[in-house]
Amino acid sequence: MAKDKKRHDRKDAEAARSDVAPQPARVHTVKEIAAIAKVSVATVSRALQRPEIVSPETRERIQEVVKRFGYTPNAMARNLRTARTRLIVALLPDITNPFFSEVIRGIEQVAYENGYSVLLGETQSNLVREQAYADMVAARQADGIITMFHRVPAIPMGGRLPLVNACEYVKDSGISSVYVDNVAAAATAIDYLVGLGHRDIAFLAGPSSSPICEDREAGYHLALKRAGIPLDAALTVVGDFSIEAGERAVESLLAQGKSFSALFCSSDEMAMGAMRALTSRGLRIPDDVSVIGFDDIRFSRYTSPPLTTMAQPKNALGREAMTMMIELLADPEEPPRKRVLAAELVVRGSTAPPKALR
Amino acid sequence: MAKDKKRHDRKDAEAARSDVAPQPARVHTVKEIAAIAKVSVATVSRALQRPEIVSPETRERIQEVVKRFGYTPNAMARNLRTARTRLIVALLPDITNPFFSEVIRGIEQVAYENGYSVLLGETQSNLVREQAYADMVAARQADGIITMFHRVPAIPMGGRLPLVNACEYVKDSGISSVYVDNVAAAATAIDYLVGLGHRDIAFLAGPSSSPICEDREAGYHLALKRAGIPLDAALTVVGDFSIEAGERAVESLLAQGKSFSALFCSSDEMAMGAMRALTSRGLRIPDDVSVIGFDDIRFSRYTSPPLTTMAQPKNALGREAMTMMIELLADPEEPPRKRVLAAELVVRGSTAPPKALR
DNA sequence: CGGTTTTATGTAATCCATTACATTGCGTTG
DNA sequence: CAACGCAATGTAATGGATTACATAAAACCG
Numbered sequence: 001m002a003k004d005k006k007r008h009d010r011k012d013a014e015a016a017r018s019d020v021a022p023q024p025a026r027v028h029t030v031k032e033i034a035a036i037a038k039v040s041v042a043t044v045s046r047a048l049q050r051p052e053i054v055s056p057e058t059r060e061r062i063q064e065v066v067k068r069f070g071y072t073p074n075a076m077a078r079n080l081r082t083a084r085t086r087l088i089v090a091l092l093p094d095i096t097n098p099f100f101s102e103v104i105r106g107i108e109q110v111a112y113e114n115g116y117s118v119l120l121g122e123t124q125s126n127l128v129r130e131q132a133y134a135d136m137v138a139a140r141q142a143d144g145i146i147t148m149f150h151r152v153p154a155i156p157m158g159g160r161l162p163l164v165n166a167c168e169y170v171k172d173s174g175i176s177s178v179y180v181d182n183v184a185a186a187a188t189a190i191d192y193l194v195g196l197g198h199r200d201i202a203f204l205a206g207p208s209s210s211p212i213c214e215d216r217e218a219g220y221h222l223a224l225k226r227a228g229i230p231l232d233a234a235l236t237v238v239g240d241f242s243i244e245a246g247e248r249a250v251e252s253l254l255a256q257g258k259s260f261s262a263l264f265c266s267s268d269e270m271a272m273g274a275m276r277a278l279t280s281r282g283l284r285i286p287d288d289v290s291v292i293g294f295d296d297i298r299f300s301r302y303t304s305p306p307l308t309t310m311a312q313p314k315n316a317l318g319r320e321a322m323t324m325m326i327e328l329l330a331d332p333e334e335p336p337r338k339r340v341l342a343a344e345l346v347v348r349g350s351t352a353p354p355k356a357l358r
Numbered sequence: 359m360a361k362d363k364k365r366h367d368r369k370d371a372e373a374a375r376s377d378v379a380p381q382p383a384r385v386h387t388v389k390e391i392a393a394i395a396k397v398s399v400a401t402v403s404r405a406l407q408r409p410e411i412v413s414p415e416t417r418e419r420i421q422e423v424v425k426r427f428g429y430t431p432n433a434m435a436r437n438l439r440t441a442r443t444r445l446i447v448a449l450l451p452d453i454t455n456p457f458f459s460e461v462i463r464g465i466e467q468v469a470y471e472n473g474y475s476v477l478l479g480e481t482q483s484n485l486v487r488e489q490a491y492a493d494m495v496a497a498r499q500a501d502g503i504i505t506m507f508h509r510v511p512a513i514p515m516g517g518r519l520p521l522v523n524a525c526e527y528v529k530d531s532g533i534s535s536v537y538v539d540n541v542a543a544a545a546t547a548i549d550y551l552v553g554l555g556h557r558d559i560a561f562l563a564g565p566s567s568s569p570i571c572e573d574r575e576a577g578y579h580l581a582l583k584r585a586g587i588p589l590d591a592a593l594t595v596v597g598d599f600s601i602e603a604g605e606r607a608v609e610s611l612l613a614q615g616k617s618f619s620a621l622f623c624s625s626d627e628m629a630m631g632a633m634r635a636l637t638s639r640g641l642r643i644p645d646d647v648s649v650i651g652f653d654d655i656r657f658s659r660y661t662s663p664p665l666t667t668m669a670q671p672k673n674a675l676g677r678e679a680m681t682m683m684i685e686l687l688a689d690p691e692e693p694p695r696k697r698v699l700a701a702e703l704v705v706r707g708s709t710a711p712p713k714a715l716r
Numbered sequence: 717c718g719g720t721t722t723t724a725t726g727t728a729a730t731c732c733a734t735t736a737c738a739t740t741g742c743g744t745t746g
Numbered sequence: 747c748a749a750c751g752c753a754a755t756g757t758a759a760t761g762g763a764t765t766a767c768a769t770a771a772a773a774c775c776g
Contacts, residue, residue, distance in 0.1 A: 029761090029762055029763080030762065030763060030764090031762080031763095039725075039726085040725065040726045040727075041726090041727095041762090041763075041764090042725070042726060042727080042728095042764080042765075043724080043725055043726075044763095045763065045764055045765080046724095046725085046764090046765090049764080049765095053723085053724080054724070054725080055723085055724060055725090058724080058725085072493060072496040072497050073497065073762080073763065073764095074438070074497060074498050074761085074762050074763065075494070075497035075498060075499040075763095076434050076437045076438040076443075076497075076498050076499065076761085076762075076763090077438050077731090077761070077762035077763040077764085078762080078763050078764070079434045079731095079763095080432070080434040080435050080438055080730095080731050080732065080733095080761090080762085080763080080764095081730070081731050081762085081763055081764045081765080082731085082763085082764065082765095083731075085434075085499075087499075089477070095453060095458075095459050095462060095478070096456060096459035096460070096656060098454060098456065100453075101453050101454035102454075104453060104480065105480075108480065117479075117490065117491075117494070118479075119447070119477035119478060119479060120453070120477060120478035120479070120480070121475075121476075121477060121478070122462065122463075122466065122478070132475065133475075135430060136433070136475070138430040139430050139431065139432060139433035139434075140432050140433060140434050140732095141433040141434065141443075141445075243656070243657075243660060272657070272660050273660070276660050276662075279662065298454060298601070299601075299630070299657055302601055302630050302631070302634050302661075303660075303661075303662075304634075304637065304661075304662050387731095387732060387733080388732070388733055388734090389732080389733095397755075397756085398755065398756045398757075399732090399733075399734090399756090399757095400734080400735075400755070400756060400757080400758095401754085401755060401756075402733090403733060403734055403735080404734090404735090404754095404755085406733095407733095407734080407735095411753085411754080412754070412755080413753085413754060413755090416754080416755085431732080431733065431734095432731085432732050432733065433733095434731085434732075434733090435731070435732035435733040435734085435761090436732080436733050436734070437733095437761095438731090438732080438733080438734095438760095438761050438762065438763090439732085439733055439734045439735080439760070439761055440733090440734070440735095440761090441761075498762095
C-alpha cells in the first residue's frame, strides 16, 4: 500500500508560459511574473523593492503585470531571506482593560510611521500563553515584543533580546521600559486629598507582585508621612485591578468597621467597583467618601459622579515604547533605557472636602 | 575594489563540530543541531515533528541537544515549506470597545484548542489599515482573517478566501458569518418596553452603513407596528456606537422638544452617554426615562442605575467564528455559512414602567 | 577612439526547514 | 534461505524571494 500520501505535486512548474493569461488564476510567484514580463526574477524583485534602479519602461511593464495578476510577494520567503518581519507583537494581560487601548494606539502610531505592523496578543496573565507569543520572536515570526506586564518571557536568542516593557517594569532586569513615576503619582493623589482636608484615607492596592504597585503604595506612605498622618495598615486592601476587586475591597473595609473619608484606588476600574459598593451601602460620593482612581480610562468621565483620577499619559507611553523598540532593533547593542513619564491629576466630581469640614 | 560589502559570511558552516559546546551560543539551525547530534537534518526534523517515528535513543539524543542549545526552528522557513502558518488575524475596528473583548476570548479559546494562534489588529475603521492586515493573508503571513466589521477587504487569492465575519455581516457577500438575530433582539427590547407600558420610545440607531444596524431598526419598527404604535421618525437618531454619540443624540432629541418615556440604544456605550445626558438635564432614570442598551458589556452592570440591555452571546460569537474559520481552512470548498445566534434580554435597574402608569 | 564608468539586467547562491524518495539492515515467512 | 516487508535514517529537492556577483550595453572622457 504505497501511494497513500496525496501531497502537492510539483510537475506544474512550467505552466507559466502563456503571456496572454486571460484568467487571473491562483496565486503567483516572482518566477511567473518574471516570465510574463519577460525579465528575470531579480528584475521583478528590484522593481518592487527599489523601483528607482530599474529602467522606467521595464519598471512599468513589471508593475502592470503585477497589478494585472494581483501578485503579492510571499512574505514567508522574503522574511526568511531578509531575516526580518517588520512585525511587532504587543502583549497585554487583558484586552478588556480600557487602559491599554490607548497605549496600543500610541504603539501603533509610531509603528506605522516606521513601516512596522503591530499584532496584539492577549495573555490573560497566563505564563504559557506569554511564552507562546514570546516564542514567535524566537522563531523569527516577529521582530520584537512589547509587554505590558511585569514578567519577562524567556526568549532564547543568545544575547540581546528585542523586548520592551510598557506601563510596567521589572526590577533590575536590564530591560528597556517606559512607565509613569508611580511613587510621585500616588503621592500627588494623596497630597490632593490631604489638601482637601482628608486624614482617613484608605488605599486599594494592586497586586503586590507588580513593582508599579509597590511604587504606588510607597507614594501613599510617603505622602501620609509628609502630612504627618500615621499609617493605619488596616486601611490598605490588596486586590487585582478589576472592578470586582474594588467592590470586594470596600466591602471588606466596611465589614471591618473601618472609617475613612477618602479612598485612593490603584485603577479606575477598582474605583468603579468601590463606588458601586459604597453607594449600595448608602454612602454618597463625594459627600460621605471621596474616591480617586488611577489611569483615567475612557469611562471615568461617565461614572456618576465623574471620577477624579491620576491620568497616565497613555498615548505617550505607547509611543515611547515603540520608539524604544525601533531603536533597539536598529542597534541591538543599544543599552537598555528606562523612561519615566509623569501622571497628572484630573479633578472631576468624585472628590470633595470631608463632611466634617463643610 | 572587490571585498567591499561586509554581508554575512558563510564560510562558518563547519564551525558546529564541538560536541561539548559550553556556551549556549547565538541562534541555531537544523543543520547545526544535526551535526552535533550526529544525525541528518531529516532526522532532527522528524524528531521534532513526529517523534514516534524515530528510534527512542536517537530521539532522546536529539531532544537533549535541542534543549541544550535552545534551538527553535525558524518559523519562516517552516511556513514557507508547509504553506501554512497556524496564525489567524482578528481585525476589529476599535479595541477600546469592550464588546469585542469577550468575542476575542471566544475566538482565542477555539483557536488554542486547535493549535492556532490569534493576533489582533485594530483598524480604527480605516480602509487602508484593513487592507494592510488583509494583505498579510495574501502574503501568506497568516492563514485567515476574522473581521468584526461590515466591510470585506480584498484579498487577491483567486477563489475562496479564508475570511469569516463575526458580529457583523455583509449582505449578499457569500462570506461565512456569525451574528445575532438583530431584528428579533431589537423587537424583544421594544416588546419589553411596551409591556412595561411605554408608548413613546425613542431609538438611537447605529451607523446606517451597517446591516446589523438596519436590522435593529427593522426590529424596532416591527415591534412598534405589532403594538399598534405609530412610528414617529423624529424619535430615531443616528450615531456611531460611541458614548459621545449617545450623549449627542439625547441632547438633540431634547433640544427638539421631543418627549419620550423610553430609549432604546444600539449599544451600551450609547446608553451610557444617553444616561449621562439625561441626568445632566435633571431627568431621572428610570423614573422619568427608561433606558435600554445593547451588547451587555462588562461596565453595564456598574452604571447607575445598572443598565438593562440586550445581551449578545459574545463568547459564543467568537467561538463560532473561529470554528467556522477552522472548517474553512480544512476544506476551502466548504460553502459559506451564516450562523445566527439569539440575544437575550437582561433586566437591570434602568428600566421601569412610565411615570404615568405608577 | 580606446578605456573607464555607469546603468540595466541576468545567473545563481542563499535563507532554513520539511519531506519525497532512496538506502540499509533486520526480522518474517513459506 | 530467498524474498519481502518494515523500521530507521540519509540524500537531496523543494518552497519563493532577495541579492552578491557577473555581464552586457551605454555613457563618458581625455
